[in-house]
Amino acid sequence: MSPEKSVGISFRVTPGFKKLLEAAAAQERRSLTNMLEVALVDYCERKGILVDAQLAPTTGTAR
Incomplete structure (x- = not known):
């Protein structure tokens, strides 16, 4: 079975939220999108x- 296509989504966040997301994603070595998926x-x-x-x-760390 072929994987489902991804869809675009756009929303605005505060600069502080973006910094937290970037920090969490960097620590886990994930993309911002993947970090949001894992958190959700x-x-x-x-x-x-x-x-x-x-x-x-995948919820395990990518290290």
Whole structure:
């Protein structure tokens, strides 16, 4: 089965949020997009929101 195509999304954040995202992504050696995906999946799992295993990014650190 071919992987699902990605879609673009655009939103504005504060400069402070962007700096935090960049710092977290750099520490985990992830892209900004992948860092957001990992953070969202982690949040959903902690809150009991069903996460489709095929949609979840790799949650281990990329080191």
